[in-house]
Amino acid sequence: MALTIASREVDGVTVLDLSGRITLGEGSVQLRDAIRDLISKGQKNILLNLGDVNYIDSSGLGELVSAYTTAKNQSAGLKLLKLTKKVHDLLQLTKLYTVFDIFDDEASAIASFK
């Protein structure tokens, strides 16, 4: 299933609800464009809800890292919300779990930006 991205604002935080796969050719570019669009508009607080993302490949992992770096370079924050077990395991395996701020609960994630 291709990636779909829905955007919403919660207390000054842009939450991107992602659904589907983040893989080469099936979501990596969409995610990159969405992040760049937010950054170019000056959005500083970005929360990626991965609760409906059941598959990320190495390209998708790289895209998450690039998104994080892009945000950080623009003094913005990018955090992750609701990892599925598969995505959680992948982030642990690749040690990326130590890079991102990760939350299970949206309210806590939103509050962390303040």
Add this chain to the structure above:
Amino acid sequence: MSGPKTGRRRFALSSTMESVGEVEAAADKLAEEAGLDEDDRFHVTMAVREAAVNAVLHGNEYDPAKQIIVGLENTGEALVFTIADQGKGLAPETLPDPLAPENLMRGTGRGIFLIRSFMDEVHFRQLQPGTELTLIKHLAPAGDKI
């Protein structure tokens, strides 16, 4: 109880992302038919997909004149996948460690690591031209399966 479905398939595909999808689907079907549990099936399918992406993207560089050659086999003792490209060749020993602190924030370089993490054996063979990866997942003896 019937034994595992064994058999060998070998086919050539164009250097496109559609081919990657075909290889992924074929690997998933073989893993399912072999009775792998959900986690192992996910890992095997992902490893094969990563190998196919490497072949299409880094090996053949989407060159329409080049193909990837794919082999899938259930020997009864293992699932064996071969994915070959016709590119410049790959020296796996030169690949940086994606877990090293200096590489952790790189946007690329995790594919071979994932393949090695998810499969029991990974072998590289240099072709003239190209590279062939052999990915092996051992199957539990039938008596060990619940």
